[in-house]
Amino acid sequence: MIFADALAWLVDPVNWTGSKSIPVRVGVHLLYCLGAVLGAAAIAVPLGLYVGHTGRGGVVLVGGGNALRALPTLGLVTFLYLVAGGGAVGVLVGLVVLAVPPILAGTYAGIQDVDRGVVDAARGMGMTGAQRLWRVEVPNALPLLVGGLRNATLQVVATASVAAYVGIETLGRPLLDGLRVLDYGQFVGGAVLIALLAVVLDVLLAGLGRLVVPAGLRLRTQPGRRRSR
Template structure:
């Protein structure tokens, strides 16, 4: 019965028009997800590459990443919303903070997992540190880096729902409204939309990854992991 109610809510024409319609909320949800992932990538990718390349600050990175993962999502978003004096900036900052750890982990672990023999060969050819990073380590790190971005995207898609708690019309609004009035059809319908959006975005990123990651790396076996701080971080297909 609940699923029939959810089906009815999803295909109710009244929910597909107006400023608070399903398409409008999908657009707002996507906008926040895009802003959060782009902002987190701008912070996490350079930092992860630097730490992975130099080997400095690895333990600090692991500890900081795990600490951020432990933060309660709703509490963090609400706190930053209040600190920023309301509005959208605080919510976006909260989503960026939550998206940083998986991307940071992917960049760091990707560089750490590059075959040291390849790096030593590049050094023997006279490449500078920057050349080794951009021409050798980064291309080889792309599979894990892309995996980190995919993890971050999935986490942000789910987390952006809590933005409705502070009045932003994301796909979390049907969940809150459904619980408030005990309309479980609306609640399940909103959850289905979020799940479908997450699957769609993950599929698009998987396709994009095939164009970004060099063909030889896609066909080769995963590199052997080295013991170290990188193994503490969850990357690739893990759940953020």
């Protein structure tokens, strides 16, 4: 019954027109997600590359990442929203903070996972530190780095829903409105939209990973396929 109500809410033409329609909310939700992931990547990727390449600050990095993961999502977004005096900046900063740990962990782990023998061979060939980083370590770290981006994206897609608590028209709004009036069809419909958006973005990032990750590394991460070949 609930799923029939959710389907009826999803196909209702009223919900597909106007300034608070499903397409508008999907667009706002997507905009916040992309902004948060790109902002987090701009911070976390260089930091993860530096710590992974130099080996300095690894303990601080892991501890700081765990501390950020422990922050309550709704409390952080609401606090930053109030500090920023309202508007989108506080919410976006909160989402960036929550997206940093998985990208940071993926980047750092990817660099650390590179075979030290390969790095030593590059050093023996006379490569500088920067050359080893960009020509050897980064290409080999791409699978885990892209994995960190995917994890961060999925987390942000789910977390951006809480922005509705501070009046922003994301896909969290149907969840709040549905709970307020006990309209569980609307509630489930909003949850379905969030899940579909997460799946679509994950598929797109998986395709991006296949484009940027060298084929040899993809085969290395698929032992069953490697044995069959």
